[in-house]
Amino acid sequence: MPAPRLVDRHPEIEAEELIAALVPPPRFAGVRFGTYVPNPGEPTQAAAVTAGQRFAQGVGPVAKQGLFNRIFSKRVPDPAPGLYLDGGFGVGKTHLLASIWHAVPSAEKSYGTFVEITHLVGALGFAEAVRRLSTHRLLAIDEFELDDPGDTTLVTRLLTELTDAGVHVAATSNTLPDKLGEGRFAADDFIREIRALSARFTVVRVDGPDYRHRGLPDAPDPMTTDEIDAHAAAVPGSTVDDFDELCAHLAKLHPSRYGKLVADAPAVHIKGLHAVPDQDVALRMVALADRLYDRAVPVAVSGAPLSELYTDEMLRGGYRKKYLRSISRLTALARDAGAGFGR
Structure with a gap:
């Protein structure tokens, strides 16, 4: 049976649910x-x-x-x-x-x-x-x-x-x-x-x-496609998505829904990572990375390294700090995924 995909999820959030959800996310609950x-x-x-x-x-x-x-x-x-x-x-x-x-x-x-x-x-x-x-x-x-x-x-x-x-x-x-x-x-x-x-x-x-990098190694190298499939199979319920398809799906959802999108995923796998094509996609990835980090969801990727997610031009622009925070958080989540896979 194929692994579940984030692109097949279409979370909705009612107004009352928005009010009830105004509490610190799981990573910061304690x-x-x-x-x-x-x-x-x-x-x-x-x-x-x-x-x-x-x-x-x-x-x-x-x-x-x-x-x-x-x-x-x-x-x-x-x-x-x-x-x-x-x-x-x-x-x-x-x-x-x-x-x-x-x-x-x-x-x-x-x-x-x-x-x-x-x-x-x-x-x-x-x-x-x-x-x-x-x-x-x-x-x-x-x-x-x-x-x-x-x-x-x-x-x-x-x-x-x-x-x-x-x-x-x-x-x-x-x-x-x-x-x-x-x-x-x-x-x-x-x-x-x-x-x-x-x-x-x-x-x-x-x-x-950045405390996430104190004395710690850089992000693990991207996994191969076969390693992604094996890692996902070893973590029941984890999701596997193509990067471009995931980016297209995020464009259809308000960023406030991203938390619910990944809330119950034990791990997220993304195949074919590459530099984002424009700033709109980049900011959606920032929002997704924040919600994954809030919920401590391990992230494994294949394709380009996470350090190449945002272009040099983006890293020199007005959103520089957002993009660097995103890479920092995704790197920490990639370490979590790699630790569970003997990396």
Whole structure:
């Protein structure tokens, strides 16, 4: 019997499911501040732990004004403060963000990637998303990116509404908040919105090398087609896809569905890997790599090495950090697959 394929899956996500899914992914379900191991040579990492703990302790209940106060009070409450963890890929920012989420002692909190939050707004409508999220004490946003003007305006409005309502926002990104969108669209046209967004965050820098590569070898060499088939047969339920077919399938799915696409796969196998043809395909691969990494799904490939997935031109462009993060995460997953195959 042929191995199952991701291209045969067409996951759907209902609005209520989107709300229920706003929790840290499986890889980060058990992390805490105490499980984060700062690099002794990078003092900003220990400082970031302290800043995250302090921020979590300061997250209070959402303020609710009574009718009298709403009618007669002239004072507008200050917006809830936000925390912005900035740094390169592989320094543990997502670990710290999930630790903040776990440390806030309330069920009224949400955690999602940037693409999941924007999709939630699209699915519910802006007003309904604000209504639901404004009852929460915390909104944690991972992989914060502003890739186009529409997202800039949408997220600025959303976070303005939520922080005004008393919701604390913590976020991670590889880009300082006043530099979001730089090199990707005409940021000058949106500088006012970007600065307004930046003003709501305290920036905490997290420096250091990619922990996924500390003392570890490079990604294993690509497998042969026969090795891919043998590895898939040895891991019941794992998927096997042709790279080009998988890329075409991803184009038909919103990236918010990628997590559900791979959620129950014990391993993913991709045949015929080669450099992506354009930036649209590249960004979909970034989103897929992130969801595979979140769920700790081993990845085995044949064809070109993972280091050649993105072209040199792409690695020099505005999405450089996204692409490098993607390669880093896929390399870690390829090691996982190789370890189970005697590599």
